[in-house]
Amino acid sequence: MKKIWSSAKVFTAFCLSLALVYSPIPFLFMLPASANVEQQLTKQIAAIAASFKGKGRLGVGVVDIDSGEAYFFNGSDNFRMQSVAKMLVAIAILRQVDAGKLKLSQDVAVTPKEIDQIGMAALPENLPRGTKSLKLSYLIERSMLKSNNGTSDVLTRLLGGPAAVDKVFKALGFMAIRVDRYERQVSEFDDANSGAALLDSATPEDICSLLQMLHQGLLLKPASANYLLELMRRCQTGDNRLRAGLSAGWTIAEKTGTGRISKGISVSTNDVGIITSPKKHSYAVAVFVADAKLSRAQCEEKIAQVAKAICTLP
Secondary structure, eight states: OEEEEOOOHHHHHHHHHTTTOSOOOOOEEEEOOOHHHHHHHHHHHHHHHHTTTTSOEEEEEEEETTTOOEEEESTTSOEEOGGGHHHHHHHHHHHHHHTTSOOTTSEEEOOHHHHHHHHTSSSOOOOOTTOOEEEHHHHHHHHHHSOOHHHHHHHHHHHTSHHHHHHHHHHTTOTTOOOOSOHHHHTTOOOOOOGGGOTTEEOHHHHHHHHHHHHHTSSSOHHHHHHHHHHHHTOSSOTTTGGGGOOTTOEEEEEEEEOOEETTEEEEEEEEEEEEOTTOOEEEEEEEEEEESSOHHHHHHHHHHHHHHHTTOO
16 A cells, blocks of 8 residues: 555645645545556566665655556655755745745845855856845755855755745655754764665655645645746756656656665655656656665666666656
8 A cells, every 4th residue: 555645636636725735734645556667666676776786775756646556665765855855945045035025026135154055066156255145046056057055055045944845845744754864964964774774765656745845835825836846847957867867758857865875875866746657647756765875876777777767657
């Protein structure tokens, strides 16, 4: 049995009839795994997992957005999100925009220390030292396109801190998603613990449910959802992951997450998003590679192999 969100049109209509007031706890349904999706993916994903030869942990979720049919491998296990959490921060910010509390065009005050952090990112932004404010849209776009830790942390601070972000998703019923720290704190060290106590973590099941709701318009108003998904389509950090495994004509809107390589172990290599076939059939996908005794390139290849398997679906 797999925990996924109902895709029934009546439920969508009900949510929309409430004018997308963003404090409900959505209904959860327990549905059997799809014979179609499961049969086509089980052997392929099991083979990918076996190829780790005990040198890492794989988590996979694939949900047919229209039917709700699903396949999960270690779907209820918690994995470190790393920068996948930036997608959650962006969603929380855009919900504030939809509620009229923020505007994409507004200026957000930034401190010199925050400007320094924005400039120290893997894909840095070279901002003038005296910069005192940045547009909200700029902060969202650099966070999603370039996975800039500094811009995401400014957004998190604007929301009231990590606990405030976490509260948004707990209120929506995502009990297996936890946001505990700023990105700068996550990058300072990697946790050795596991399970539900793992800081800044999520399960493939909950991430797929979140992506399904995003695609169906149950998290954001249409303009905000389209804005975020377009940024995810333009993601600049995922070329070697799910995107690399797609067949011709397939597309993806994605957010990656990457941990450090410490003592020969790739702590986290992740990619989540919505994959769409040439026939416009969409799947919510989450892939997490954890604690792998593999190079970053090898971890990314495992993720690409999952995308190749998904492309055998309709």
